[in-house]
Amino acid sequence: MTTMTADEAVFTPTVVRTRHLKVAITLTIVSVVLGLLFLLSPVTGDSVFRVSDGIAWSIPDIHVPSAPTVWITWILVAVLTAWAWWDAVGYRRSGLWLPILYAVLSMFAFLAWAAQDGGVVPVAGTLAGALSLSVPLVYGALAGVIGERGGVVNIAIEGQLLLGAFSAVLLSSITRNPFVGLIGAMIGGVLVAFVLAAFAIRYLVDQIIVGVVLNVLVSGLTGFLYGAMLSPNEATLNNAVTFPNWKIPLLGDIPVIGPVLFDQTFIVYLMYIVVGVVAWGMYRTRWGLRLRAVGEHPQAADTVGIRVNPTRFWNVLLAGAIAGIGGAYFTLVSVPQFTKDMTAGLGFIALAAVIFGGWDPVRATLAALLFGFATNLQNLLTVLKTPIPSEFMLMLPYVVTILAVAGFAGQIKAPAADGKPYIKG
Template sequence: MTALASADVSGLPQLTTVKVRSWKLAITLGIVTVLLALLFLFSPRTGESSFRLGDASSSLTLPVVSVPTAATSWIVWAVLLVLTLLAVWQAYSYRKSGMWLAIVYGLLAIFAFLVWAAAGGLVPVTGLLFGAVSLSIPLIFGALGGVIGERVGVVNVAIEGQFLFGAFTGAVLSSITHNPFVGLIGAMAGGVLVAFVLAAFSIKYLVDQVIVGVVLNVLVAGLTGFLYGALLVPNESTLNRAVTFERWKIPLLGDIPIIGPVLFNQTFIGYLMYATVAVVAWGLYRTRWGLRLRAVGEHPQAADTVGIKVNTSRFWNVSLAGAIAGIGGAYFTLVSVPAFTKDMTAGLGFIALAAVIFGRWDPIRATLAALLFGFATNLRNLLSVLQTPIPSEFMAMLPYVVTILAVAGFAGQIRGPAAAGKPYIKG
């Protein structure tokens, strides 16, 4: 709703409230509901769908739960239809739909789809969630770097380059020193270096930030590809055999059913991700640093008048964002694969940038968005194992389709930091 000023016969200003309907969420839920109905109608599956809740690393034994495929799919679909109608009613009544509606709908839609896909098969729930979290870790670090960069006024399109260079430097230094912690520090330095170039050109020389970011991504991809062929391939045994982080299971917490093995049997970088999300979320809204950062990104002129050095603040915070994104790059070579390969980040930096937008430039929401994209990627792998009738080409598209639906549909009407992408010239 928007308040507008008008005048009555007395000449005194009056406030007129203009109500605005937002149909975006309702339309998105309606499209998904129709697609699920078409899937269940034209590609029906029978039998039972089984879900394994337990995990081999847990001390507790949980049963395998089986449900009738067709009946369960349609029952859950009926609930989804009710939620869709609720969203339509809220939009028609000028009511704002709460985030809970999108979350509940998303969880139920995923469950209905999994029931349909797992007909006659078995879904390892813990393994599915563990894989989703593992795939989301680099995305979360990249999204946090993107949030900090854009909150301070610099669009960080170079997350992909920071990932790639961080993965490269982390692999090389870990291989040389046989110490993953040295590799992690090297990956952070690699991310800072890419961010330094981004900051120098966009802040000092006023070059368009999006153009600089795209050029940096291409430059880093070409540079690491060249160094891989010229330096790492001939010296693979000494320069490209990284020592990786081992998984550390937290006693008691790691034995909690379902979520214990998923959240508390991670590597050092996984636990560092938890701490980083908490620190960034707290610091952004509860500290002087966060207040200054948001002021510079929203209204740099006002920040300058109270003594904040706008460009200096932007420069150092963009460097901090690069260090955080560099940790995400380290995950590729210090956890996933103990060696660097050409273009191994596979465009995930752009998915992290989408998570920033979907998360409305908020650390917690961006983290949840990154988890969603990681889940979609791992779901594609599970669908291949379950041998669903969905074409393999569509399954390869699944993470990106989810990205498009999330940003275009569930994000709603959003506005980024007012000064993001705009250079500041003092005076």
Template sequence: MSGIAAPAAGEALAPVVVRVRHLKASVTLGIVTVLLGALFLLAPRDGWTTYRLSTADALIPIGEVSIPTAPFTWGVLAVLAALTAWAIADAWAYRRTSAWLSIAYGVLALFGFLTWAGSGGLVPVVSLLSGALSISVPIVFGALGGVIGERVGVVNVAIEGQLLLGAFSAALLSSITGSPFVGLLGAMVGGVLVSLVLAVFSIKYLVEQVIVSVVLNVLVTGLTGFLFGILLVPNELELNRPATFDRLPIPGLVEIPVIGPVLFNQTFLVYFMYVAVAIVAWGLYRTRWGLRVRAVGEHPQAADTVGIRVNPTRFWNVNLAGALAGAGGAYFTLVSVPQFNEEMTGGLGYIALAAVIFGRWDPVRATLAALLFGFATNLQNLLSVLGTPIPSQFMLMLPYVVTILAVAGFVGQSRGPAASGKPYIKG
């Protein structure tokens, strides 16, 4: 009788090794390579592309660099094809695609696309990067709020509502007091009001967190639209003309070529963002607060047994997350547009949620993901100025296409905090 012989007494079973091919990254790189090749082939562009690497008033002017468009783009495409083949070989050999390969591919693909798009025109590098950083500010603050919320066990889909109410509160209080700092404080309070409702319903009354968050987004959209119509429109000069933050160049640092004007010629909100990212990243992994947050989000039962009050910890940290997201809302009315408009956040709260997932629930990685999405948004504006032969409808889709590619194509199988989205009932 055929079969598998049973192991002899005392004989250890041989471990079974399961090998998995990680195909997502290689498939995504292959698709992007094919799309870029089709673009360069079907819409060829000749001439030269000029990159401006410094501003006109730079202390150390670098000047401009011109690149022949066609030879450079086809050379970049060849390198991208080689990197794609490398990624496929890694997947076939059961190896994960290394992060440096994906990063190198992304930088080269972007450089090649920009060179193709800017043929016969001028690409202002400093303005492109500086604008991308500014656009990323609300996304970064929203992503930080999302990271803290999910790390403590509460899924915060209400980032969009927190940004919107923060923008409204900032415009109203800054207009009344004439102080952007009061407006920023009001924005943080507005974000807390939204997170407070989320915390009460999801933690105390055990309502499904995603449903509560979506309802809050709709509620805040309707509420701010209503208040805008009955309060701000008829009293626009008094209640919708907020004092805004001015740029604060940091002497010495702002003169660093290329990155100086980008990083150190920003408003107070951008510097506040730098500090917030550093504090959250340090605190989450280096302090007792961070240890408790991660314990509550991973294994609340174990945290409870060592004396950590799970639900109060969740409650206060969800409100901290709301305050950070609300601060991001202040960007819209205290920096970007000096007045409040209906639905002015434009879905960036959902982009922030995607940045949380793309960043694998880590504050620094989520910040980098938010910067990527902000760059894609600003790139869309530059492409319109350059007169790129791409329909405007497709350029409007660019930030969301980047979001989908990043989350679906590169994140792969990722596991968030084990208890995220799960209510905790003591006992």
């Protein structure tokens, strides 16, 4: 019989295993809610999914029997929930495929229930509406990722979106050129970001407080200017020239994805480019390496010659410019006029997308698309005349946001120096 010496006992590593229960618990809650909904409001008839509409390569409508489809799909959802619990009990992390497949199946079941008795779900139209609502969220999420990767919490995304929307409508109305309005929106976002960077980085004021104050300040300022300038002069100062839709030949006629992705405005096409450039640049370029260095280990970055605070400052300004483009979407694409607080808190949902996406550009973009889909879903449910009260449908985007952040984001960690000012020496 061998015995362990004192030195071996001291240096023997201890393996600590943790059960990851958040995914399993979240899926269980959603499954129970769906099951109760299907039981208390039984479905009848058929559900119709309109895959394509008004394009060259059309696909016939898909008719499915509502009740069997709902319950078979719910059983598959329950199996995925059990799988998540099996992983949790076995101290394993569930793969990303599981919640994605769960979301697709549960949404299919829910839409089949909502479209019972011959209701029509326009798939392409629903996805296009979701993308439209997601554009400001994507730009805001990218701004949040850049700021927080550099160590600055960008709570002021809401203010950057709002001032961007105001600047865009003002300059576009005066010059009758949407591109000038877009540049003005970027400048508006940069102005808000400059104040945030100056107080948070230069004067070491708490970043959360500065961001909240800036949101309130921009809301009050744009509200005052709207009443004093835009409202009395709507024809000349609040009547923007918007970006038209530019359909890409052939690609725009592909069923489902064609009208959704390739019959869009300049700002949407620019979004594709910005997402790709930021995702590539953050992990493949010197800029991305320095950005991540000052957000994770500013002391080490300073040691190798990276100027921490200037790097943070300029990247916060870049984030503000990107958020400003998202603000321009409100007045240069959605509607040609500015109204008070028209961003309606989307800056905070964009911040939730940053957390849910794990401070990664691509994942934050996907999270923003999810929240945009949830927002558009309430409009679809209204059209389908579901028995769900309208108050609950208005809550839907925020419920999805809470479930996503509380159920999944708790497993990830922010950059180590996020929100922490750097004092050299």
